[in-house]
Amino acid sequence: MSAHHHHADSDVRAPDHAAEAAEVRRFWGGLGLPGLVDVHTHFMPERVLDKVWAYFDALGPLTGGLEWPIGYRHQEEERRAVLERFGVRAFTSMLYPHKPGMARWLNGWAADFARRTPACLHTATLYPEPGVEEYVREAVAAGARVFKAHVQVGAYDPADELLQPVWGLLAEAGVPVVVHCGSGPAPGEHTGPGPIARVLARHPRLPLIVAHLGMPEYGEFLDLAERYPRVHLDTTMAFTDFSEGFMPFPRRDLPRLAALGDRVLLGSDFPNIPYPYLHQLHALERLDLGAPWLRAVCHDNAAQLFDL
Known part of the structure; x- marks a missing residue:
């Protein structure tokens, strides 16, 4: 990070998000919850995150060409503090x-991040x-308590033979894996319900968390959750x-989402x-x-899954 970045984040203009934090706390407090559990927040080495942000700024192809201003572009310490002020008790x-x-190096960084961040679920x-x-x-x-796999960015088939022993x-081990496998915001060669369905056919007990509710193939990913009791969906975006x-959610599928209330988990994509x-x-x-559905989604389902 350049000195310029450090300065920009520490000067008086850095928002403290205090008003928003009060509203977020009012939200979960009103539901009678002890806080939120967010299964989809991004923390990564600064130089990797800088590249991710540069990609969004440049409207890279995977953003679907949409304007995508990063809402919480702060130093890592400040981003952790924001989640704490929001009352996110695990992320x-x-x-x-x-x-x-790259993966082994990233895992080393993430283990260290979890060690110095009590609220972080070691990813x-x-x-x-x-x-x-x-x-x-x-x-x-x-x-490690949760894994992340990104089929779109990694451009690989989740059913690749090399991954079979891992699944x-x-x-x-019963360790959940959050997989970005839907075709949103822009399709990849191996995105969509097909490849991950092949993984589940071979590993039906894999605790899978489908990122973004499988956007935009919402219905097909609901099918998988209905078929496999260990498939969860996160609400990210x-x-x-x-x-x-x-990429609107089909209203006709809302009753199915309600019925799967014990398998839907709050995700946000903070800070991006x-x-x-x-x-x-x-x-x-x-x-x-x-309210019971919201309580389950915003806290209780993840608290149970991760034994919080």
């Missing part, structure tokens, strides 16, 4: 490689490459004005969101699926 450090030879990642089984086993032994290992504008964090919460609330 993840979703990180992922886009090429071979790890993977990539189809020789040695993947070894470093995934090491990460699980080191206490088996995670199913056996779903139902927000931003996403509804170009083009709207306030509070908007994701309001977007879920206005679905009108009831």
Whole structure:
């Protein structure tokens, strides 16, 4: 990070998000919850995050060419403090490689981040490459509680033979894996329900968390959750004005979402969101699926899954 970045973040103009934090706390307090659990937040080495932000700024192809202003572009310490002020009592450090030879290094960084961040659920990642089984086993032994796999950015088939032993290992260990496997915001060669359905056919007990509710193939990913009792869905960016504008959730599927109330988990994509964090919460609330559903989604389901 350049000195300029450090200065920009520490000067008086850095927002403290205090007004928003009060609203976020009012939201979960009103539901009678002890806080929120967010299974989809990004923390990664600064130089990797800088590249991600530069990609969004340049409207890279995977953004679907949409304007995507980063809502919480702060130093890492400030981003952790924001989540704490919001009352997010547990969150993840979703990180992922886009090429071979990166995952083990990212896992080392993430283990250290979790050590110095009590609220973070120790996160790890993977990539189809020789040695993947070894470093995934090491990460699980080191206490990783959740994995992240990004089929779109990594441009690999989740059913790749190199990953079969890994899915088996995670199913056996009962460690959930958040997979970005839907085709939103822009399709990749291996996105969509097909490839991940092949993984589940071979590993039906894999605790899978489908990122973004599988946007835009919402219905097909609901099918998978209905078929496999360990498949969960995270709400990341779903139902927000931003996403509804170009990848709306089909209203006819809302009853199915309500029925799967024990398998839907709050995710936000913080800090890489083009709207306030509070908007994701309001977007879920206005679905009108009831307070018990909201309580489960915003806290209880993840608390149970991660034994909090």
